[in-house]
Amino acid sequence: MQDRSEGAGYCFEATDRFDMKVLALSSSPRIGGNTDLLVTEILRAIRQEAAQAGPEGRFEITECRLSQMTIRPCTQCDHCHRQGTCNLADDMEGLYPQIEAADWLILASPIYFMAHCAQAKLLIDRCQVFWARRYILKQSLLRPGQAFRRGVFVSVGATHGVKVFAGVKVTMKWFFDALEMEYWDNLLFEGCDQKGRIRHLPTALQDARELGRRIVQASL
Numbered sequence: 227m228q229d230r231s232e233g234a235g236y237c238f239e240a241t242d243r244f245d246m247k248v249l250a251l252s253s254s255p256r257i258g259g260n261t262d263l264l265v266t267e268i269l270r271a272i273r274q275e276a277a278q279a280g281p282e283g284r285f286e287i288t289e290c291r292l293s294q295m296t297i298r299p300c301t302q303c304d305h306c307h308r309q310g311t312c313n314l315a316d317d318m319e320g321l322y323p324q325i326e327a328a329d330w331l332i333l334a335s336p337i338y339f340m341a342h343c344a345q346a347k348l349l350i351d352r353c354q355v356f357w358a359r360r361y362i363l364k365q366s367l368l369r370p371g372q373a374f375r376r377g378v379f380v381s382v383g384a385t386h387g388v389k390v391f392a393g394v395k396v397t398m399k400w401f402f403d404a405l406e407m408e409y410w411d412n413l414l415f416e417g418c419d420q421k422g423r424i425r426h427l428p429t430a431l432q433d434a435r436e437l438g439r440r441i442v443q444a445s446l
């Protein structure tokens with residue numbers, strides 16, 4: 227494991243170099259909480275499935291904890307509209323190239339007041355850079371030869387109801403669109419509040435592992 231930060235320890239990258247890049251961004255400030263546990267299971271399944279796939283299952287997985295990063299709010303200075311880059315100096319400088327390089331982006335956020343948590347929202351807004359590159363500067367984010375860019379959203383809320391994830395799903399539609407990514411799938415669980423409670427939901431961790439396996443199969 228390689229620490230890409232300067233002492234913060236928020237990003238962990240496999241040392242081997244592989245073809246398919248998976249970037250997992252966990253945003254909950256509750257480390258080891260419900261969304262973290264789901265992401266851990268997804269990544270575990272990706273590693274296992276990729277190992278079984280042999281030489282074709284070549285994955286590089288990078289995990290980042292947004293709550294341990296310094297990400298300032300977008301100020302709508304419009305620098306990105308002109309230059310396609312962000313003017314703010316913080317940990318997004320390291321994250322932008324990883325988002326750009328990712329074939330798969332997994333964003334995990336708990337539901338806070340029917341929305342993303344603040345750490346996820348800071349990231350989302352700072353991705354205005356990609357929207358500007360795509361829609362104002364008319365630059366594609368697809369690398370030459372890149373088959374796809376795909377996004378997966380993971381979320382957990384404490385309450386029940388059809389609207390728990392309605393708002394965040396709309397945001398994710400436009401977030402992944404700005405990143406020139408297909409909004410490939412969700413993993414959403416409601417009625418889950420206490421830290422670690424997700425372990426006791428009947429299918430949650432199993433569903434997470436299945437999602438990880440499907441990510442590998444869809445990449446081969």
Ligand SMILES: Cc1cc2nc3c(=O)[nH]c(=O)nc-3n(C[C@H](O)[C@H](O)[C@H](O)COP(=O)(O)O)c2cc1C
Nearest residue numbers: 254259260261336337338339340383384385418419
């Ligand atoms: C500030 C705050 C606001 C919350 N708002 C909601 C909400 O609007 N709807 C909901 O279903 N759960 C809400 N929750 C509960 C969390 O979504 C829930 O505990 C979730 O399991 C946390 O995931 P985590 O362990 O990954 O952080 C809120 C929690 C906090 C701390």
